Amino acid sequence: MSCRVLLASPVKQHERILAEFLDSLIRLETNQVKLDFSFIDDHNDHTLLSRFALEHPNVRVFSGEGKADYLCDETTHYWREDLIWKVARYKDDFIKLALDEGYDYLFLVDSDLYLDPKTLIHLLSLKKDIVSEVFWTQWKPELIPLPQVWMEDQYTLYKSRRELLDETEITKKTQEFLQMLSQPGTYKVGGLGACTLISRQSLRRGVSFEEIYNLGFTGEDRHFCIRAAALGLELYADTHYPPFHIYRESELDKLREYKENLTYTKGNISLEQSDLPLFDRSQIHSKPSLIPGRITLAMLVHNESGRYLERVLTQAVEYIDEAVILDDASEDNTIELCQEILKGLPLTLHANHEPQFHNEILLRKHLWEMATNTSSEWIIILDADEMFEDDGPKQLRELFTHASDIDYISFRLFDLWTERLYREDSYWQAHKWYRPFIVRNIPGFQAKWQETPQHCGRFPKNITDLRGGTSPLRIKHLGWLSPQDRLEKYYRYKRLDPNGIYGSLEQYHSILDPSPNLMEWE
Structure with missing residues (x-):
């Protein structure tokens, strides 16, 4: 029986990065899946989304709210509170659309990702209520790549169980979490986002990106994840088909290598490796x-x-x-x-x-x-x-x-x-x-x-x-x-x-x- 999926994304993006994102979407494998697309054009300075909609009948583009500046550069992305909650409202609009039109799943994907063609089929096969495909990002150029999923709180990469841990224990638990995510598998986590498949059952239970008024964590994904857990839903992270995160325009050159080697990387991402090797590993010790x-x-x-x-x-x-x-x-x-x-x-x-x-x-x-x-x-x-x-x-x-x-x-x-x-x-x-x-x-x-x-x-x-x-x-x-x-x-x-x-x-x-x-x- 065919499964209906709505892939949705709020879009405020550089044209070159968005072009790659859209290219990856049309390459997704959709066996036994009826896939539709929905985007919110948040005042982009190009017409790429409208042209994409003209070329594909299963695409809808909605206009965004009032225009606001969003700054990102070669160092990092700069999020203000008003922008965060605008994106949250956009995502909740997609939730309502998916419910109203009877979709079996809502697939929320950030517009700076390049997806592996097998991503959607694989996530659907897991039959999880909420699951994200893991990718690794250098949030700042001087830092090591880290995943967009976490275990608890704002961005804690270990499970504390409310114990007071010393520095050695924290380091050990963090390393264990990162090592776990470096192996192909599907793992229960405390927080996720950016590339998330959500079942209709979860949508009907009341998941939402709306701000929880007495929660001080930054980012709409935190509020979504905490509300989901409170509703009795479990969150999972999958590592079989990691997307490429085009976090900076300068990373487009690396993307070219990622696309050329997709068959090489499927199901085989290593700890802190968010990109492809620059050489033949068999020659390391030659x-x-x-x-x-x-x-x-x-x-x-x-x-x-x-x-x-x-x-x-x-x-x-x-x-x-x-x-x-x-x-x-x-x-x-x-x-x-x-x-x-x-x-x-x-x-x-x-x-x-x-x-x-x-x-x-x-x-x-x-x-x-x-x-x-x-x-x-x-x-x-x-x-x-x-x-x-x-x-x-x-x-x-x-x-x-x-x-x-x-x-x-x-x-x-x-x-x-x-x-x-x-x-x-x-x-x-x-x-x-x-x-x-x-x-x-x-x-x-x-x-x-x-x-x-x-x-x-x-x-x-x-x-x-x-x-x-x-x-x-x-x-x-x-x-x-x-x-x-x-x-x-x-x-x-x-x-x-x-x-x-x-x-x-x-x-x-x-x-x-x-x-x-x-x-x-x-």
């Missing part, structure tokens, strides 16, 4: 000169004498097999310090005649090239004021013995203001996010960089297309320990980025806050 388990430390240095270099390298020699150092025209004995502390290890050291830190991207590319030309399987990139916590060397060696299925490892970086206190406020939250510090040395990897003179990143930006994992091991950032350090960094940022083009002026100014909020390092 380079004869690579030595399995070998570790290279790569570091950029400049006038480090009397600061933290000695502490950092003294710890590093406990866990590395080789080092590459790029000295940016130091005027002190930094080079001699490196040679002395690393004595006995293979060392490649290059010294610039003129400093180039005003164009950091050149230094980062040069250091990366030096590191990848070594025979090591793994590359660790640390700055001269960064080191692992005390038992880091032992944990790292153990970590590498269990890293056969991942290509990069992410850690949290803590900005220490004293030896025992780190800073935490709205401008200082690096320790809340996992960032890559260790990458597998992969033959044939085509590096792509964030081409900015400052804050360009220590690794190529596309390493997060690889298979990644996280570690609870923490990294200390010592570069803020002394008032003199902070003052020098303040003036350096103001000199190199006076208008805050590559960073945040507010954060630069906050460096000199006389009473910062400090937390105890435990």
Whole structure:
């Protein structure tokens, strides 16, 4: 018996991204399914939806409410409360339409997704009342990809059962949740959205995106999910056919690879991998000169004498097999310090005649090239004021013995203001996010960089297309320990980025806050 499905989406979207979204919709497999489309055109500055409706008889387009600005850029999307609840009203309009016209399912899909052709047929086969297909997104360029589903509250990626958990337990449970979603399967979750199939039974029970007045969570999907659970409905996340999330226009190039390799990726998404591999994985270990388990430390240095270099390298020699150092025209004995502390290890050291830190991207590319030309399987990139916590060397060696299925490892970086206190406020939250510090040395990897003179990143930006994992091991950032350090960094940022083009002026100014909020390092 044929099943009737209404696929619906509120649309305020760039034309190039929307064109890809619509292309994926007409490619959906619909065996035994009568599929109709409904869109709300929320004042788009193009006519793509109306043209799509003219070409396909099963498409309806409705006009949106009053016009309002919606900002998204290459960093993230910026949602205001009024926009969120406008989208909620649009989605509730689709719920009413699906009920009034007797559809068996409502399929709500965000207009920046490219769906695998098998998505709809597969979700229907699960016979769940509410189920979302999982995709992975770098919500900000510097972050690792994360799923659009969660376990509880606003965006908690573990089940707490209202227990007070320590940091180690939270990290372990988060990793278990992400690892679960990295495997093909269908899993019960606490929150979902963006690519959600909803049964008629759920619609009739009263699911809605309307704001729950005494709930402080942001986003209409949270209110939908909590109301659904209160109505006795269960929420599920499926990972067999992950869509591609075109979160930024710059990701359209990656989409091309996704489309070319759909048969390769079906049912096989890896942890933190939201895109396709840039190489043939069967060739990872084919380079004869690579030595399995070998570790290279790569570091950029400049006038480090009397600061933290000695502490950092003294710890590093406990866990590395080789080092590459790029000295940016130091005027002190930094080079001699490196040679002395690393004595006995293979060392490649290059010294610039003129400093180039005003164009950091050149230094980062040069250091990366030096590191990848070594025979090591793994590359660790640390700055001269960064080191692992005390038992880091032992944990790292153990970590590498269990890293056969991942290509990069992410850690949290803590900005220490004293030896025992780190800073935490709205401008200082690096320790809340996992960032890559260790990458597998992969033959044939085509590096792509964030081409900015400052804050360009220590690794190529596309390493997060690889298979990644996280570690609870923490990294200390010592570069803020002394008032003199902070003052020098303040003036350096103001000199190199006076208008805050590559960073945040507010954060630069906050460096000199006389009473910062400090937390105890435990």
